[in-house]
Amino acid sequence: xxxxxxxxxxxxxxxxxxxxxxxxxxxxxxxxxxxxxxxxxxxxxxxxxxxxxxxxxxxxxxxxxxxxxxxxxxxxxxxxxxxxxxxxxxxxxxxxxxxxxxx
Numbered sequence: 757x758x759x760x761x762x763x764x765x766x767x768x769x770x771x772x773x774x775x776x777x778x779x780x781x782x783x784x785x786x787x788x789x790x791x792x793x794x795x796x797x798x799x800x801x802x803x804x805x806x807x808x809x810x811x812x813x814x815x816x817x818x819x820x821x822x823x824x825x826x827x828x829x830x831x832x833x834x835x836x837x838x839x840x841x842x843x844x845x846x847x848x849x850x851x852x853x854x855x856x857x858x859x
Contacts, residue, residue, distance in 0.1 A: 799805060
């Protein structure tokens with residue numbers, strides 16, 4: 757382009773390119789600042805913290821599997837208990853009805 761100043765009559769569009777370049781530099785600076793803010797929010801030992809969390813979840817899962825029963829294992833016991841409770845309540849209800857009807 758030579759030594760002539762930009763935006764002259766010989767190169768009228770150069771000032772637009774300068775504005776575009778200036779805008780791109782400004783956007784790059786803004787993105788760099790945003791990236792630095794994001795980096796500041798990520799803990800330094802994120803990988804170690806994540807590994808600890810994964811180990812904790814595995815330990816909780818093992819504890820749940822070993823100390824608690826599943827719904828499928830509990831269903832027959834639930835049916836038996838509900839059946840016995842129904843029989844007891846039926847007996848109590850029948851006794852109350854008998855006391856009212858007989859007297």
